[in-house]
Amino acid sequence: MKNLESLVISRRLRVPVEALEGSTPGWGEVAARQLDAALLSVGFTCSAELLDRLAKLPGEDVVDLGVRVLAAVRTLVGDHVQHNAYFIDFPANVPDTVEFWAGLMRKTMVGDTSADQVPTPTLDLLTLPGYGSYQHSYTDLLAAHAELIPLAGDRVTVLGLGGSLESEARELYFSLAGSETPLAAEDLVVLRGLALYCAGEPERIPVRENRAVVNEARLAAGRPLLVDTVTDVLRLACGASGGDVTLAESTRFRSFRRAERRALLAALDGVAGAARLGDVPRHREQWKRLGERLHPHEYPRFPRAAHVFEVARGTRRAAGLDSRVEAALGEGRAGDAVALLEKAPGALLRRLDHLLRIGHSASAVLDAAERAAGGASCRVLLSLREHLQNRLSPAAGRVFANRQGRAWAAADTRSPLEKEVLEQALTMLDEEITRRLPDPGELIVDPDVLGVALPLSGKAVAPGLGVLPRGSISAVEGELLRFFVHWRQAERRTDYDLSALMLNDSYGDAEHVSWTNHGNGFATYSGDLTQAARGASEFIDIRLADATRTIIIPQVDIYAGERFDEAAEAFFGYMSRETEQKGRPFEPRTVRMKSDLRGSGRVALPLVFLRDSDSDGEGDDEGERAGGWRVKWLHLYLKGHPGFNQVEGHRVTTSLLVRSIVERDYLGVRYLAGLLRAKSPSAGHTTYIGLEAPADLPPGSRIYTPGTLHELIPA
Template sequence: MMNPVFLRRSQKIILPPAGTLTKRLPADRSVLAALLKNIESLGYTFSAQLTLAAESLNQEQMVTLYETILPVLQKILGAHVQHRPMYPNFPDEVMEASEVELYLNAVLHYTHGLLPNTEVKKRPLSLDHKKLKVIDLGTEQQFTQMMRSLAGANGSLSDEDKADLATALTYIPDIDDILPDEIPYKENAAWIASVLLTQKRASTERLSRYFRTATDVLRLAAGLSGLDTSLYWAKRIPQLTQPFQNIYNMNQGMNVQVTPDQQTAPVYHFRKFKRAERRFLLGLLEKTSQPLEDMVLYRELWKRLGEILHPGEMRNQYPHAFEAFTRLRREKHIPTFRSEVEQGLYHRDAAVIARLASRPGELARRLDLLLRSQPQAAEEILNSFNSVISQIAVPLLLQLMAHFKHRNEHRDYRVFFPKGNMGKAVAIYNHLPSLNTAWSAEIVQQIEKELRTRFADRPALGRVYIDPVLAKVPVPFSQRSASQSLRPLPRGSRVAMPSGETVRLFCWWTNLRTGEKNQRRVDVDLSLVLMDEDWNPVETLAFYNLKESYGVHSGDITDAGKEGASEFIDLHIQAVREATKARYAMMQVACFTGQAFAELPECFAGFMMRTYSQTGKIYDPRTVETRFDLTVEAQQAVPLALDLEKREMIWMDAVLKNRSFAITAEQNMSGMQLLGHAFADLHKTTLIELFTLHGESRGTLVDSIEEADTVFAMEEGITPYHTDVILSEYL
């Protein structure tokens, strides 16, 4: 179970130790040769060490290795399915067809569901030559350390990260090999604990150390109920709509208004807990300090949890928890630290500065607002910040550093990424007033000084090389809603496109497999929007405009059937630059039949770089640069844009809001433009800034890879794709 995860994440495989190999028939070397030949067609090969080790396997073990590696590589490259475009001899067939032919084919297709009756021509062999990726020999210790890094990540995990970590938590014999002493990111701690408790692989005593606040306990209750421990959904909970009925309710017979949306509200509810689980949750709550203050933040959610935990039944064992639930129900207005701070900020009360300093994280988050609202107290504010800076978490300091570095630069938009599986990027006009540049500079200087001090206490890195291209890759603070991808990157990353003349976009999907037959049809549309320097639309390649002199669409398939369907778009970079004023090309994938991508059994997309678009297979996995699953709770996704001038991919992993039946790229052009502007104005802490702080504090920076002991680069050493290492060891 470990090898598929290890291969996908690190391009490594664990083989049985030589001492455990049985004396059955040695493997026929032709099996190994066949395996290497097959994976070569996917763009991979074995290292010399792995090849030699594999030769020692017996026949049964070799077959197991074959059956493990090939499906994993096919899946991550999108080669595990058949790709059948509407025009099977794409792209030539579409480019050579007249407008009359294309129109008549469209009429027959949309009216009668008929596809072009074309004989598939034999295509010339591929002339594209790509450097093979090397699969190496790994160890169980390396795999376990990778999983331990994931568990100790100081940032949210993606769904793929969680699935991989769940595999490790299930199958690694000793969970103490995976669990760190501290899990700094609390939603991760709650999720990990819920997995282990559900599988009965850890005691409550072992896990109690990870829960210190009431919100930590609420996250755990959510995780045990199969709910997202980030609690992004909590604000969707409507107010209580009926009196509580159990005999331990603290205010029986409470009158509550019934809201009109009671029946249509999304269902988010806690499951019924066993008595031992209730004792555990109430016991954790009992040990927290000032639980009521945190409980007020999620008042409605705590009311529902209280109905299940029955705190009145155990009031003698957990009196503080019982009192918190009682006050939460009976008292309408409960004074808290946050409410006092809000009042102080509103009235511009100087006393709020000292109040915030008692909670360093809150002071850090309100620092800009404090300086704007009370400029006369700037010296006191900055002194307070400097006095507590050592107590502020590294991720927050890094985000503050980026904010104040770029504070007075001209930006049209401010961009935020809300919690949840929406892939949503919220862009608002930037109305922030200017701030004294000296204040911003002092804050940045103090943060850098503090981070260098902290990092200097970590193990030495020796001579450090940092690839300059990492200046275009943000630090992966949050991977919560990141799409599962061949090469996962943080939103806003800019990565150089490889050599090649033609970009080939692709998407594949399948119909629903359950429900009424007449409601299983799924129609996914692939579009490419060309935009100029200022993100104004130039032209669109889509099902309603199949070809231009510089690009071509493979045709609109409106029913994926049982076997699935594909759409492709080819864009010739030099030709489009010569023929138009386009600088950017934005990819849009939309579900025309109205289902959210999260509802589909499978849907993925990506792009290849092709030098000779007419040669080789239409879908050549060796040329796939990125492949990602579309699983967001939305009907329209904008995964990426291409900067055709700089030959860079801009990773967006965003969605567009639906507007009735306006589902095509052309009908959502304003949303596409807004996304383009938003990502152009995005300023986040980059990996080169983070690694430079580490390199200067823990070693000596050098100018070449050859002389380095520690390498930070796109393809060597610690890369942006090692999110587990970055989140656990560098944040």
């Protein structure tokens, strides 16, 4: 698999080192120290174990490995590109917005003119000479800035010693394939490559999209398929055709080879019982198109497979569970609806809020939910737990987000649930979740990880450095906060704009910093770039001590050109540093978070910065303090306009969305840690949960960090 080593380094923060039998050690220790020094310049370092292992290798091998490791971590942190800035002295000497535009217009009006030029009745400010493109080289920018002064507070990420590349790849493969939560689109791509590279798979693959990706490799190798529903076969056919295994988008099916058609129809025939045909109408059109490629009439020995396509064409009737439940509810037969849903525990629990509001006996519904809890996945139980705990208090609004992170908000018009009913439901869920959690042994929890939200879905979260699930909260250190965006267009002129919306505690009194307003008393914009054939970077500098607003929302607007998922490259992140450090606009060792932009919306809302600790009720043990700042992850995208998006144009929508996320009580590590502590521990092993694994843990410890937190969610 291409770049497998780089993938392992960036995802696991471990360096695969092959055992070199018979090799002759040389100057490996010197080369290892040189590598460690180079890594420190971008905010990484080798663990003592890794340094010791590298020191025993030939120096030439260490150098070759070091080049690859350094390239991998530089890409991870965003230092693989040159981050120039429009104003060479940024954040110093940035002109006032009006002064800047007046200067450009003055140069245009008094500059050289020719007889061929014809005055136009209107003036397009964005086409003024000198606007929107770099006026100096990256070398000039470096010469204009003093070196960064290293401080103890700078980020230092430890790279651990890994095993062989094969073993590391297999571990990553098993972690992704066996995840209890849906994966991000990038992780599905990684899983697809690893499935072709690695032999075997986990005993249990609970997420249907993951199973489809693994089945692609099994289909290509002629191995038996892992399917138990008709939709599993449809997902596999979509994935094998290069389409969407989530079924969110239509797929243009390819022509399958005869052996592939036979395998797909055989799998379909094995699961297409009468009770399963009710799932077909949900994806009727895709089934009809797949039938045109599989030719089921040529395989009379698979009659039940043919029934699937008959249902899709409407020549055979099959009522799905959802339609029967809706019919019962529509006729006022709530008891019958509950009885039907008990056959699908997950579906019953997802509808629990609705069932408790339709007037049916609450005790009967809770009894059915308790019976269903034992047969539902733990992810469903945790999602329901988070949902119900937020029903205890009224919300500012409801946020809806699709698989791509596209979000919208609506007023909460649901009738309230009785507090006693909610408490009974929460107690039932806590007991079932606790029962499924593993014995933690000696439990060690880093206080800094308590505010991290459980990764109940990773679909909208692009992997990267320091990225946490939506709803996670962590402390912000440093006196200066600097956002950055970098993009490179693929085919056509593309203009992204980095902006920041700033609000007070009541989400009002708005002001902004962007290309239309270069700064205020505490924030400074680096200048607007309107094309990125070779890449472009924009920055916003925030002096936190001087901030007159308590809520700061960075965002990236697409003004013109390619979408985030169409650009050759697009990523966002933030840095924090102290005032005396100076340095270039982009300093990799001060980067705290960096991830790709790839949502389908035209406005990206990666995260929000909050001052004070009262906005969501978290405890003091997460590094919060009066007047301090925290960051809460959003991972949201607004639809926006086809072009010319500006921060001023969607202020109300952004404010409502962010408020709904900030005020929502997300289920986090704090909750699971409390349940784990309530279990009776046994001696013999240690469980550690933290942002990074310390070096002094006992051998055989179970370690959970943000990159592997999904493994903590039980089956």
